[in-house]
Amino acid sequence: MDFPHDAVPQRVLELCARLRDAGFRAWIVGGCVRDLLLGRAVGDWDVATSARPKQVQKTFRRVIPTGIQHGTVTVMLGDEGFEVTTLRGDGDYSDGRRPDEVTFVDDIADDLARRDFTVNAIAYEPTAKLIVDPHGGLADLEARQMRAVGEPAQRFAEDGLRILRGARFVATLGFELEPETEAAFAGALDVYEKVSPERVREEWLKAMKAERPSPAFEVMRRTGILGRTCPALGALADIDDGAGDLFARSMRALDASKGPGHERVAAALHCVGRARGAEAGAHAKTSAELVETWFADYRFSKIERREAGHAVRHHEALLALDATDDAGLRAFVSRVGRDELGLVSRLARAVAIASDGTAPEGLLAALERVADSDVPLAIGDLAVGGREVIAALGGGGRIVGDVLEALLARTLAEPSLNDAETLQAMIPEIRASLEERA
DSSP: OOOOGGGSOHHHHHHHHHHHHTTOOEEEETHHHHHHHHTOOOOOOEEEESSOHHHHHHHSSOEEEEEGGGTEEEEEETTEEEEEEEOEEEOOOTTSSSOSOEEEOSOHHHHHTTSSBGGGSOEEETTTTEEEOTTOHHHHHHHTEEOBSSOHHHHHHHOTHHHHHHHHHHHHTOOEEOHHHHHTTGGGHHHHTTSOHHHHHHHHHHHTTSSOOHHHHHHHHHHTHHHHHOHHHHHGGGOBOSSSBHHHHHHHHHHHOOSOHHHHHHHHTTTGGGGGTOOTTSOHHHHHHHHHHHHHHTTOOHHHHHHHHHHHHHHHHHHTOOTTOHHHHHHHHHHHOGGGHHHHHHHHHHHHHHHHSOOOHHHHHHHHHHHHSOSOOSGGGSSSOHHHHHHHHTSOSHHHHHHHHHHHHHHHHOGGGOOHHHHHHHHHHHHHHHHHHO
16 A cells, blocks of 8 residues: 655655654654544644654744643644654553553554554554554555454553544444454443543544444444443434334434434434333423433533534424424424524434334425515514503513513414514413413
8 A cells, every 4th residue: 555645744744854854753643643544634744753732842942831731732834733743652541541551662563553443553653754664554445444453452451542532443344343352342331431421522523524423333332332422322223113213313314414414313312212212203302301300411512412412402303393384383393493494393303213214304495485585573663662561551571571472472373473463463462361371
């Protein structure tokens, strides 16, 4: 397998050349080497060097000590930053998350031996145009398989996140797990539980960048990772509603989802309420509550948590709408909000595709038409406001909001009523009705 040397950016080549001129060796390593060999776009360029951190700082004018305790600094060349890490070996991982100590080494092979998978343990020395592959990563790239470096059980006992990374790579790279490597996942589950929620969240979101994230979740389910992370999702595999198991359907919804990462996660979890006994057709509320709790536990942002819960809570009702019932469409858009209709619609589309292979394009277009129209869909759209209602009532209080809600309900049914004089004329009648019910 030839290395595409010309695809390495000039600034990366310059960085390695300057380290060489200063008397050191430098390699590009890890994911960027793997992705170049696969012909994929490279996001970040990582450089390993025989120079110690202080020697790197002396070689370049602008260096940021981003992780100097682990041998990593960021070298600024122009407006770009490049992580440069001294060759190192890791000590014991007593907490299953990070090495107790880091020692600097002089041999690139020693540095590559500490890495997780063989396809991530390939280095390239640009100045000599030399590939370093002590663990057979090139052959594994050709075979499109993920294989642990060295003894799988030892690699995964060092850092529990590695088994989740392995599952993620199955989706993002389209690879298969080498059998011995996959077999070692189960023995690392206790170590995996020590991984912080934030690191787990980031791996889930990285998996969502795959065209089809579902293979990662299939690995997580069959190896036990999902049972330690989101048991309700894994439990859907045991529920068959006559159209196949719900886990498989959730995976189809995940793959069909085209929203941002947290929306794709919501698609995967959209019916987890069924694992808690919620009945078909009435599980959206339970599912939304579980989704919001899980998002909080795994440190998603408040906005992501709210949006995911909102989409799950309302997608089922959307799919039950009649595209010809304008009043019903207006009431639904009013309930979910004009600005949030898009995220609910995206989930509903994915769920519909997962269920019968087709998207309800006519219904979604009708909802979009309503949302884009100038008909009143919120209290703020009414031709009268709180001031006018207070004047008509001769005072304020909670009843003001109740009257406005009632006026909105009437205009949703008949938008032509949204006229200040007409609405004000309704207030006495609405007040009487409210007081009678009280």
